[in-house]
Amino acid sequence: MSNHHDDDVITNLSQHDDFNTVLSKSLSNPLRRDLIKGGLGLSALAAFPMLQGCGSDSAAAAASTTPAGTTPTRLAFAAVPKNINDMVTLPPGYTFSVLHATGDRISASVPVYSNTGAEADDWSLRVGDHHDGMDIFFIDNAGRYTETDTGRAVLAVNHESSADAHFFHPKGQTSGGVTGQKFSQFGGWDQKARPELEVLKEINHHGVSLVEVNKVNGGWVYSTNSTFNRRVTGQTVMNITGPAAHLNDLRSFMVTAFDTTGATSRGTLNNCGHGKTPWGTYLACEENWAAYWTMPFGSNAVDAKTIASRTRYGVPTAPLTSNTAQTGSQGWSSVSTTDNRFTRFNISAVGATAAADFRNEPNTFGYNVEIDPLRPNDRPAKRVAMGRFAHEAAVAGLPKAGQPLAFYMGCDSRREYIYKFVTTATWSPADVGTGLAAGNKYLNEGRLYAAKFNPDGTGQWLLLDINVPAIRNFAGYTFANQADVLVNTRIAADAVGATPMDRPEWGAVNPMNGEIYFCLTNGNAANRSINQVDAANPRATNANGHIIRFKELDDRSDALVFQWDLFVLGASDRASSAFNVSGLTPNNSFSSPDGLWFSKATGICWIQTDDGAITGEVANQLLAAIPGRVGDGGARTITSTSGTTTKDQQTFIGQALGEARLLRFLTGPKGCEITGITESPDGKAIFVNVQHPGEDTPAIGTNANFTPQSLWPANAGYGPAGRPRSATIVITKQDGGVIGS
Ligand code: FEO
Ligand code: CA
Ligand code: CA
Ligand code: CA
Secondary structure: OOOHHHHHHHHHHOOOOOHHHHHHHHHHOHHHHHHHHOOOOHHHHHOOHHHOOOOOOHHHHHOOOOOOOOOOOOOOOOOOOOOOOOOOEOOOOEEEEEEEEOOOEOOOOOOOOOOOOOOOOOOOOEOOOOEEEEEEEEEOOOOOEEOOOOOEEEEEEEEOOOOOHHHHOEOEEEEOOEEEEOOOOOOOEOOOOOOHHHHHHHHHHOEEEEEEEEEEOOEEEEOOOOOOOEEEOOOOEEEEEOOHHHHHHHHHOOOOOOOOOOOEEEOOOOEEEEEEOOOOOEEEEEOOHHHHOEOOOOOOOOOHHHHHHHHHHOOOOOOOOOOOOOEOOOOHHHOOOOOHHHHOOEOOOOOOOHHHOOOOHHHHOOOEEEEOOOOOOOOOEEEHHHOOOOEEEEEEOOOOOOOEEEEEEEEOOEEEOEEEEEEEEEOOHHHOOOHHHHHHHHHOOEEEEEEEEOOOOEEEEEEOOOOOHHHHOOOOOOOOOHHHHHHOHHHHHHHHOOOOEEOEEEEEEOOOOOOEEEEEOOOOOOOOOOOOOOOOOOOOOOOOOEEEEEEEHHHOOOOOEEEEEEEEEOEOOOOOOOOOOOOOOOOOOEOOEEEEEEOOOOOOEEEEEOOOOOOOOOOOEEEEEOOOOOOOOEEEEEEEEEOOEEEEEEEEEOOOOHHHHEEEEEEOOOOOEEEEEEEOOOOOEEEEEEEOOOOOOOOOOOOOOOOOOOOOOHHHOOOOOOOOOOEEEEEEEOOOOOOOO
């Protein structure tokens, strides 16, 4: 605990100081004084409007502390026109192949996928469903992790949910003896028993697929017989990890009949965005995990504190009110009343104590799960120190030797927050390749913060710690200890006054300058009425979302203040200029930005969409953007209108992108979301995920056949015809060049 950011303790506890107070305290930090004396801090500080007059001269202001890098200057492809075709469409000169799709086997010991729902195995040796966040981990000649493109790698792919699980049984899911019924996502089950094999297949659709991929003739294929091939599912045993000083308290929240010590738990669910650590491991983030539980009719209630916690997370708090009432869960607990692979989804107080039932099972979800893709025998670790919420990607700031690491994280629900985790340990590049041992070093001890965006274009990181008065004395919930703060992160962030955002989706870090970008996918009238707009979320309703970005003070991972602006705002090109704030055109209009990622090869900022607002005119898509930098635009007033009421909101928007800096690169098949992207280091292949094509397949009646909304990817020549499938595609340029520029 000797590293410098302990100096910030006092400052951090002053949660309700105004920004200038925070900043001056920060400036009184000895390290900061040294930085400024050494001339290292002035130029960055000059970027902060409130600091002008602090003595920086123009020469110092002109010097940059930003690392040099190559920023793309133009996008060298023709935009994909707006379309809603049932296919993947790319610019001229580009092609794609399908790497793997839902149901593909990862071992030759199970049959080739039928795409009819006929599989009799439990799916634990097949690629999961709903491909989402993904990253690539290269393998050297000795089987170890390397950043070098060796042409051989493990590709880790998140599988978000089984919203389309009806496609994986011959006639759809079975509920209470009724087959062939299509339910909307978590749309309801009665309490009659579901078949065991159906439920096992559904649990195992979830989690992460890790498969070896190999470069062949410039393209990539996956292997069905690699020793690296592995599934992490909704049943895989995990270690519960956290700060040493609070581990016993932490485990008391995790006690279940499966592990009465709370040291381990089972499974990861709803893995959406992801992270790649600087030491070369994978973070699978648990997003909408709150939707899998039920409390059957007649079961025992839970205590008031548990109810308060569950209420904030959207987990059921009371038994169903009748035998026929529907539960929002997937009905997994209905399989058996004695087999705890299934009873664990019943979170009522069935037993005498928490050690005799699964009332605490929801406490074991909502984390970043660290997996070492190159050590298939290592048990995954839930990193509780990084907080518990609807985790949506965990993106590492640029690592700097000798400084703490930062991970930026969103919580994907409307009016939720953006968070930062700052490691206690300082970065040592010697830790690259040391797997979960490095994870134990960096991800168990640190400080967790929530973001507050101020109306003047600055922002603050608010510490989430039991010693913060606003948390310790919070009237809305009584925190027992720091473990309680980590398990009930959302409530702690409420207590300190973090800024509610328009649904934080993925974050990404610009490798050229370390600036952090976040998608705010969209809002609605209920969460962002005309009276609820603020500078960082300036549009009422905001059906099309926007991307915010920020720059840490002095580019430091442990900065307590930052400067922000809006990179771009989504809209139909047909929208009014008052709403189409970024002036989007038919070649770059988009809505609901979700996946977000920077190419290290080209510096392009890739934007992926998960939209329902303008999908009548353009399918979900992938766009390429040239980033610029925080503060390259200026102040602007956005006017929202609701009925006869108008509201002006000042905000800060980056320099207009235009078609020179923002173009549509890909459109997906019907009913899909485009999410998940990575690349080969030479930038000549990008991997992109197409999630849930055919999501809007109409409900069918008993024993009917499906009429899928989409026939992709079979209609693109991949796999047996039948039902639509999520998939990873590999995009290359026909002339073998670098993608996008
Ligand atoms: Fe799983 Fe936030 O999208
Ligand atoms: Ca998403
Ligand atoms: Ca989304
Ligand atoms: Ca999704």
